[in-house]
Amino acid sequence: MEKLLVHGGRSLRGSVRVQGSKNTCLPVMAASLLNAGISVLENCPDIADVAVMQEILTYLGCVVNREGSTLIIDSRDACPRKIDDTMSCRLRASSVLMGPMLSRFGSVTAAKPGGCDIGARPVDIHLEAFKRMGASWSIGDSCIEVSAVHLHEGDIYLKFPSVGATENAVMAAVLTPGTTVIENAAREPEIEHLCRYLKLSGAKISGEGTNKITVEGVESLSDVVYTVPPDRIVMGTYMAAAAVTRGDIELIGCCASDACGFFDVYTGMGMKYKNTAGGIRVWQTDRPRNLNCIKTGVYPEFPTDMQSVTLSVAAVGEGCTLFEENIFENRYKIVKPLNDMGADISVDGKKAVVRGVDKLHGCALKGTDLRGAAALFVAALGAEGDSGISNPFYIYRGYEQLITNYRELGAEIEEI
Ligand code: UD1
Secondary structure: OOEEEEEOOOOOEEEEEOOEOHHHHHHHHHHHHHHOOEEEEEOOOOOHHHHHHHHHHHHOOOEEEEEOOEEEEEOOOOOOOOEOHHHHOOOHHHHHHHHHHHHHHOEEEEEOOOOOOOOOOOOHHHHHHHHHOOOEEEEOOOEEEEEOOOOOOOEEEOOOOOHHHHHHHHHHHOOOOOEEEEEOOOOOHHHHHHHHHHHHOOOEEEOEOEOEEEEEOOOOOOOEEEEOOEOHHHHHHHHHHHHHHOOEEEEEOOOHHHHOOOHHHHHHOOOEEEEOOOEEEEEOOOOOEOOOEEEEOOOOOEOHHHHHHHHHHHHOOEOEEEEEOOOOOOHHHHHHHHHHOOOEEEEEOOEEEEEOOOOOEOOEEEOOOHHHHHHHHHHHHHOEOEEEEEOOHHHHOOOOOHHHHHHHOOOEEEEO
């Protein structure tokens, strides 16, 4: 089995371009079904999740070509096929195909979505939104079938501001006659990015980035060229790596506001920063100072996707931090491996108390989800000695050219 061997303790230094955002690219790829035309998507990350979405779109009859970091999707001949479970179980974000397929074909049959084992991840809020637009559904052992003779405008109130449900509701509404209003919508930047793609192709949407989004249905969408913005969680992972290695990294293509919700946490822990011509330079000279409390929440609160890597930073911080995970229940699976490395973390339900230790030591580690595996990688970069990380494919799901990029910053990593 493939492993990453990390020789820890090297300070990371240099410049790195931050890849395009996974969580923007995936819903935008799904939305490309809506224009029944050509979408040229620039700056798409070359990661496993994008490759799986590409496979699913091809299976649905789209022609998808990659030229460097540009994906060209021709969705003219897409057809309504059941989304194969061997594909969808590999990708939680396959659930965002439901809105576009329902809109374009009037029905969608999909295997229950897969992806990271970080919690139950139901889709009831997505289905409730479709229902408000006239759809009905049935759920079998492994499949969900959603259909509507005619979707109609709807007033939708999401019981929780789910990112995926907001994306699905917007995508189902853009070609639906009338005005659909989505309240208690998610406000994450990825929603704004998706709406920007849709508006560039002719959709009429307002209010994205607030908790009330209004979509006026249009008859059709047209061909579009769109550039995927930088990935804020990949940016944050570099920040965490800089924090644990006392590093100094220029993040090309990013700015502080991309890290809204966690930038203040990192500067609070002692990270310094300076804007540069190409992005932002971040560096950490002293041991991170642990903050009293870090609670995950919906945007603009601290993102759940940054919780695991930040746990790795706090593990070697000075003082004690209380973490509270309010979005996904299984995010603390990495506590045991971190403790095996010498961390002092105790978990009680959604709370974890981290008592910072001076140093972690390398040991055998195993990834079980994307961000958790990335957090173990970060911990290994800062640890004394060697760590072998098995299941590195979890990290490759979201991080492009991980080994090359981190080696260029001075990390010593081998693939074995
Ligand atoms: C997206 C991101 C993920 C991020 C998460 C929260 C993508 C591909 N993934 O996931 O990286 O961690 O937002 O920022 O963009 N929920 C329900 N019922 C539903 C839908 C969600 O109960 O129908 C619950 C979930 O179990 C979870 C919470 O709502 O506890 C948040 O989920 P949601 O915002 O939907 O996250 P995703 O869109 O799956």
